[in-house]
Amino acid sequence: xxxxxxxxxxxxxxxxxxxxxxxxxxxxxxxxxxxxxxxxxxxxxxxxxxxxxxxxxxxxxxxxxxxxxxxxxxxxxxxxxxxxxxxxxxxxxxxxxxxxxxxxxxxxxxxxxxxxxxxxxxxxxxxxxxxxxxxxxxxxxxxxxxxxxxxxxxxxxxxxxxxxxxxxxxxxxxxxxxxxxxxxxxxxxxxxxxxxxxxxxxxxxxxxxxxxxxxxxxxxxxxxxxxxxxxxxxxxxxxxxxxxxxxxxxxxxxxxxxxxxxxxxxxxxxxxxxxxxxxxxxxxxxxxxxxxxxxxxxxxxxxxxxxxxxxxxxxxxxxxxxxxxxxxxxxxxxxxxxxxxxxxxxxxxxxxxxxxxxxxxxxxxxxxxxxxxxxxxxxxxxxxxxxxxxxxxxxxxxxxxxxxxxxxxxxxxxxxxxxxxxxxxxxxxxxxxxxxxxxxxxxxxxxxxxxxxxxxxxxxxxxx
Numbered sequence: 215x216x217x218x219x220x221x222x223x224x225x226x227x228x229x230x231x232x233x234x235x236x237x238x239x240x241x242x243x244x245x246x247x248x249x250x251x252x253x254x255x256x257x258x259x260x261x262x263x264x265x266x267x268x269x270x271x272x273x274x275x276x277x278x279x280x281x282x283x284x285x286x287x288x289x290x291x292x293x294x295x296x297x298x299x300x301x302x303x304x305x306x307x308x309x310x311x312x313x314x315x316x317x318x319x320x321x322x323x324x325x326x327x328x329x330x331x332x333x334x335x336x337x338x339x340x341x342x343x344x345x346x347x348x349x350x351x352x353x354x355x356x357x358x359x360x361x362x363x364x365x366x367x368x369x370x371x372x373x374x375x376x377x378x379x380x381x382x383x384x385x386x387x388x389x390x391x392x393x394x395x396x397x398x399x400x401x402x403x404x405x406x407x408x409x410x411x412x413x414x415x416x417x418x419x420x421x422x423x424x425x426x427x428x429x430x431x432x433x434x435x436x437x438x439x440x441x442x443x444x445x446x447x448x449x450x451x452x453x454x455x456x457x458x459x460x461x462x463x464x465x466x467x468x469x470x471x472x473x474x475x476x477x478x479x480x481x482x483x484x485x486x487x488x489x490x491x492x493x494x495x496x497x498x499x500x501x502x503x504x505x506x507x508x509x510x511x512x513x514x515x516x517x518x519x520x521x522x523x524x525x526x527x528x529x530x531x532x533x534x535x536x537x538x539x540x541x542x543x544x545x546x547x548x549x550x551x552x553x554x555x556x557x558x559x560x561x562x563x564x565x566x567x568x569x570x571x572x573x574x575x576x577x578x579x580x581x582x583x584x585x586x587x588x589x590x591x592x593x594x595x596x597x598x599x600x601x602x603x604x605x606x607x608x609x610x611x612x613x614x615x616x617x618x619x620x621x622x623x624x625x626x627x628x629x630x631x632x633x634x635x636x637x638x639x640x641x642x643x644x645x646x647x648x649x650x651x652x653x654x655x656x657x658x659x660x661x662x663x664x665x666x667x668x669x670x671x672x673x674x675x676x677x678x
Contacts, residue, residue, distance in 0.1 A: 248335025362439020488626030612663030
């Protein structure tokens with residue numbers, strides 16, 4: 215009897231010492247998002263060249279709508295506190311009609327190779343830029359970059375040359391990238407899903423299929439806003455294919471008792487909760503910098519997560535309304551202090567040409583409604599209810615934390631979800647639209663992150 219007990223104990227000891235709990239992966243979502251029933255024939259997997267084009271009729275219709283715009287008088291001294299100030303909006307619309315050269319901007323959009331390919335029943339648009347030159351014996355590293363709302367693939371146009379040709383821009387060229395920037399389905403020139411339930415896991419599955427179709431078995435991913443969630447899900451679906459995950463925004467949907475206590479006590483005992491001085495500065499007082507921001511800045515998300523088509527119909531019909539809705543986000547999310555300015559600080563970090571080019575991508579493609587639906591598909595079933603929210607991320611992760619991001623997530627919170635954070639940096643300046651606003655800062659952080667992953671071969675150590 216005693217021998218049997220020792221054998222059982224020995225077996226249990228060996229099991230706990232040498233066995234590993236296999237990390238559960240997020241299932242690949244093989245959906246069909248095209249019209250009608252899925253055909254029995256094999257889907258066309260060809261990759262077709264694409265260029266942005268608009269007709270004179272489309273531009274004439276746009277200018278007619280701009281001419282007939284009806285503006286609302288703003289409250290005195292309201293600046294951008296009530297949203298986009300219509301006094302400044304009039305100036306933007308005047309520039310749009312009289313100075314903005316869309317045809318020139320189309321040439322800018324078409325300077326990088328663009329393509330479309332059909333995946334899971336819908337056409338996926340993507341920009342694919344290879345390095346102009348590669349040193350002998352070197353290979354470019356594929357990097358998938360995913361935008362968010364209300365942005366577009368155009369957000370990456372200033373960072374692409376820094377990553378594909380870093381040496382020509384004064385950056386270290388130890389790592390050179392081949393950059394792929396897809397439009398999320400329902401955004402820009404990617405076809406909108408025709409069926410319900412296309413969420414971030416669906417998008418991640420589509421982009422995973424895209425990367426495999428392009429011949430990339432291993433690749434890096436980068437994202438902010440919706441791109442943060444899509445890239446996170448992709449790392450959960452294909453951890454053996456994603457070598458590294460770089461994010462410029464992180465949110466966590468599940469907070470344990472320790473995190474909740476840190477909200478109450480972290481300001482007074484930061485070390486106890488793993489907070490750094492910069493965490494304290496960005497988070498507290500939490501009522502003002504956390505809860506109040508959620509209440510004051512996330513009303514749009516509630517609308518889009520419940521009845522996106524209602525407000526979307528108006529925005530899709532009015533270019534001025536569309537501009538007001540989008541520009542307000544580029545003001546507040548770049549720097550909340552810009553709400554105190556009559557012009558919303560819009561041109562402090564962006565040019566009107568860049569802002570209007572992004573708006574025009576929404577207008578000419580007619581995608582504002584479908585882009586807003588993405589919120590309902592992701593939030594409509596509640597926060598913390600989906601499988602991906604309950605799974606951790608094992609892939610080597612780098613986080614660039616920008617000071618003017620809407621909400622700050624400290625590393626102490628992030629590491630509960632991202633268990634393999636190898637790089638976490640407080641960026642010196644910048645807000646929500648990092649690639650658009652601070653392309654060089656973001657490029658440098660991506661480069662140092664990839665350098666660390668490559669030199670230490672961290673992707674090979676996942677799960678060890």
